[in-house]
Structure formats: structure tokens, C-alpha cells
Amino acid sequence: MKFFINRTTKEIIEVVLGNDTTFTSEGSEMVELKANSTDAAGEKHVPVMTVEGNTVHVVVGSVLHPMTEEHSIQFIALETKQGVQRKALLPTDQPIADFVLAEGDEVVAAYEYCNLHGLWKVEA
Known part of the structure; x- marks a missing residue:
């Protein structure tokens, strides 16, 4: 991607x-x-993925990323073997997204974009 x-x-x-x-x-x-190329706190930027059945839960950061007008996550994207799903976020939202996989689909990676610290990615 x-x-x-x-x-x-x-x-x-x-x-x-x-x-x-x-x-x-x-x-x-x-x-x-380029993902993960900014000097920033990884614990607040690297997506954390959990898969339960066909549901993929993505949280931005092992320590939840702040969401303010000045500093926020703009989107979370899920790359799968069959395509891409994306959730746009507002500063008033939590930096969390749930995605549903089609039958037989598999997760490749999750991405998030921080308006101050750029693109971050975790592979499945």
C-alpha cells in the first residue's frame, strides 16, 4: 500500500x-x-490489532493516542489480501476502528495517519 x-x-x-x-x-x-519514519513515541502511534473471528479491532497506540484539534489521528486503514478498508476520524472521535473481513480474507497490515507525526503501520 x-x-x-x-x-x-x-x-x-x-x-x-x-x-x-x-x-x-x-x-x-x-x-x-513512509510508515514509522517519524521521530515520535511509538507507544502512541503504532496500531495495535486484535482479530476475533472475522472482526479486526484496531486501536492507535498501546497508550491511547490523544485526539485534539491540534494533534489527532486522521484515519485508520486496514489492508487485507482482498483490498482495503478505511475509517476517517475527527478530533472528537476515539482513535479506534473495527473492520469486518469477508469470508476467506486475511489481514496484511493496519495503518494510521497522525496529522503531526505521519504514517504508522503494523503488519499482521
Whole structure:
């Protein structure tokens, strides 16, 4: 899974198909987000996944990530062998998401994006 960001507008895109790695937005080249590459507290940013039956529960951080206007998780995404599911979050939400797997599907990884500390990922 690849995500790109326009550092000026903060727009983020996800590559669904293809190998093109050059994207522009508002006249600026978008930069690929690299997971777990920011110097920040891992215990508040690395997603924690639990799978029970076909339900995947994702919590951002072993210590729950704060959610304020200034510092919050923007989305949680689940990559599976069959596709991607994503939950958008507001600063008033808890940094938690539940996803349901289709029959026969398997988790590949969970991602979260913090507006201050970037993209974080945990593999299944």
C-alpha cells in the first residue's frame, strides 16, 4: 500500500492500482509517506490489532493516542489480501476502528495517519 501527501495542502492520496509514483496536486509534487519514519513515541502511534473471528479491532497506540484539534489521528486503514478498508476520524472521535473481513480474507497490515507525526503501520 502506498500513500502520497501534498506537504502544502495536506491532501493525501492512496494508490489503488498501478505503479506510477509521480503525482502532483495544486502544482506541487506529492511525496510518498513512509510508515514509522517519524521521530515520535511509538507507544502512541503504532496500531495495535486484535482479530476475533472475522472482526479486526484496531486501536492507535498501546497508550491511547490523544485526539485534539491540534494533534489527532486522521484515519485508520486496514489492508487485507482482498483490498482495503478505511475509517476517517475527527478530533472528537476515539482513535479506534473495527473492520469486518469477508469470508476467506486475511489481514496484511493496519495503518494510521497522525496529522503531526505521519504514517504508522503494523503488519499482521
